[in-house]
Amino acid sequence: MEFLECLKGRRSIRKFKDTKIDHEVFKRIVENASYSPSWKNSQTARYIVVEDRVLLDKIANDCLNGFTFNEKTIKQAPALVLVTYVTGRCGYEKDGSFSTSKGDRWEMFDAGIASQTFSLSAYYEGLGCVILGVFNEELVSEAVGIPKDQKLAAMIAIGYPDIKPDMREHKTVEELISFK
Ligand SMILES: Cc1cc2nc3c(=O)[nH]c(=O)nc-3n(C[C@H](O)[C@H](O)[C@H](O)COP(=O)(O)O)c2cc1C
Numbered sequence: 001m002e003f004l005e006c007l008k009g010r011r012s013i014r015k016f017k018d019t020k021i022d023h024e025v026f027k028r029i030v031e032n033a034s035y036s037p038s039w040k041n042s043q044t045a046r047y048i049v050v051e052d053r054v055l056l057d058k059i060a061n062d063c064l065n066g067f068t069f070n071e072k073t074i075k076q077a078p079a080l081v082l083v084t085y086v087t088g089r090c091g092y093e094k095d096g097s098f099s100t101s102k103g104d105r106w107e108m109f110d111a112g113i114a115s116q117t118f119s120l121s122a123y124y125e126g127l128g129c130v131i132l133g134v135f136n137e138e139l140v141s142e143a144v145g146i147p148k149d150q151k152l153a154a155m156i157a158i159g160y161p162d163i164k165p166d167m168r169e170h171k172t173v174e175e176l177i178s179f180k
Contacts, residue, residue: 001124010120011168013128014073016159020051021079025125032121036114039090039106045114046150048082055143056080059155063139070132070157077157081129082140083118084150085111111153118156128161 030047038044050056060074074080091106093099100106115131122129132155141152 006120006124008167010123011128011165012130013159013161013163013165014130014157015161015163016077016128016157017162018076019078019160021127021159025127026079026081029118029121029125029127032124033114033118036110036117038110038113042089042110044086044090044107045111045153046084046086047118048084048144048146050080050082050144051078058143059135059140063136063143064134065136067134070134073130073132073157074155078159079157081118081156081158082144082146082152083111083115083154083156084146084152086149087151088149107151108153115154115156122156122158126160127158128163129156129158131156 026047026049033045033047034043036045050059056074056077056079059080060071064070064074085107087104087107088096090110091099091102091104098104119129119131135152135155137152140146140155146152
């Protein structure tokens with residue numbers, strides 16, 4: 001697949017076929033995501049793949065603060081990937097102080113870069129996915145048992161697409177760029 005085709009063709013997918021994703025495919029996607037740039041090469045992003053239907057339904061039913069739009073997506077996805085980050089490294093100096101005025105916000109920044117690389121790699125593998133930001137962090141972390149040194153950044157529902165969304169509207173270059 002050509003780079004620009006991958007970049008422009010990827011769309012958020014919220015309807016999936018009932019087909020399991022091979023673990024080797026997940027490993028290839030995470031290998032690609034591991035090439036993402038990160039704060040001082042700290043590589044703090046981690047990926048927890050939830051496939052257990054009971055756990056998926058628990059997250060969908062109890063951990064979304066009642067946001068039924070995401071509940072519907074998770075209930076028919078064969079897997080949900082929790083993108084987490086190891087805390088206390090990204091954005092920090094060795095002595096534990098913050099490197100910049102942005103404090104620990106670089107942790108989420110790096111998790112975002114990793115999530116986009118993950119999403120593009122999933123598309124390259126013929127999969128569809130959607131990044132989910134609306135969830136109850138505490139309840140999901142408890143339900144899944146996220147390690148104590150990690151925090152949940154985002155969830156990615158993933159599967160083989162059962163829908164092909166049209167190209168969406170996007171802002172023009174003139175709206176986005178400025179030169180000084
Ligand atoms: C940080 C972030 C959080 C998002 N949260 C949700 C979400 O909770 N539920 C959802 O259905 N889509 C969510 N999305 C997907 C966006 O709605 C989607 O990317 C946007 O509408 C553009 O569509 P496209 O991805 O198909 O280009 C999120 C995307 C990002 C980057």
